[in-house]
Amino acid sequence: GNQWGYGKDDGPSAWNKNYPVADGDRQSPIDILPHQARHDPNLSPIVLNYDRCTSINIANNGNSVVVEFEDSDDRSVIQGGPLDNPYRLKQFHFHWGGKGCHGSEHTVEGNSYASELHLVHWNAVKFKTFGEAASAPDGLAVLGIFLETGDEHRWLHMITDALYTVKFKGSVTDFKGFNPKCLLPSSLHYWTYLGSLTTPPLHESVIWIVVKEPMIVSEKQLGKFRTLVFTGEEEDERTRMENNFRPPQLLKGRTVRSSN
Ligand SMILES: CCCCCNS(=O)(=O)c1cc(S(N)(=O)=O)ccc1C(=O)O
């Protein structure tokens, strides 16, 4: 099982012990400096074809809350932008902080957001399985959306209302008919760069597409994520699930491109 976590002894600063790629040349997340990003007029808009997407379940995997999708065909894909072909939606999950603290993974000019949503897609044109894609340089495309606190988000309740059913690590419940398109901000202008998974195994297999405009959610909605626990129901301790984010990593000469 995975012996890594977000605590003092098993957290991000200790991950390089078992996953040496943690000190690699294309690690994520990063701090984005908009004025140093290269505006690339050749970057086309991101296109999300999620209309026939099929969500399956919602789960607490001990690191985050994850909604999984049916990915046996091209029913829900992301394409355009920096991508050479369509990438299939596999799952989405969140990263968040503690009460009043920030919890996004990417930062913008050193500023964190309250939380960050990741929609994970894989290159099913080039690779036969998700696992194969997850360790290939152009295997995954993750769409990152910042969450900022403000007014209540009109659709996020569909997720937060289900969180009580997946309080403990290892819990899974049916979650059908959810289309994540309802979570997206109005503009999909983005930054893009080559990076990695932000959790072990930290494979350097991700084309990151970070949307500039945050989605607005209420503090109350965000607080519901913190009712989850990292620990299993059978365990004695109940460790609140919060601060499940990796801090920004060195850019190591990479270029961040900006769509318009
Ligand atoms: C074969 C090993 C794949 C491990 C990565 N799986 S994943 O769904 O892409 C993923 C991505 C990410 S992230 N933050 O998008 O890099 C975090 C967790 C997971 C997960 O395993 O739940």
Ligand SMILES: [Zn+2]
């Ligand atoms: Zn993530």
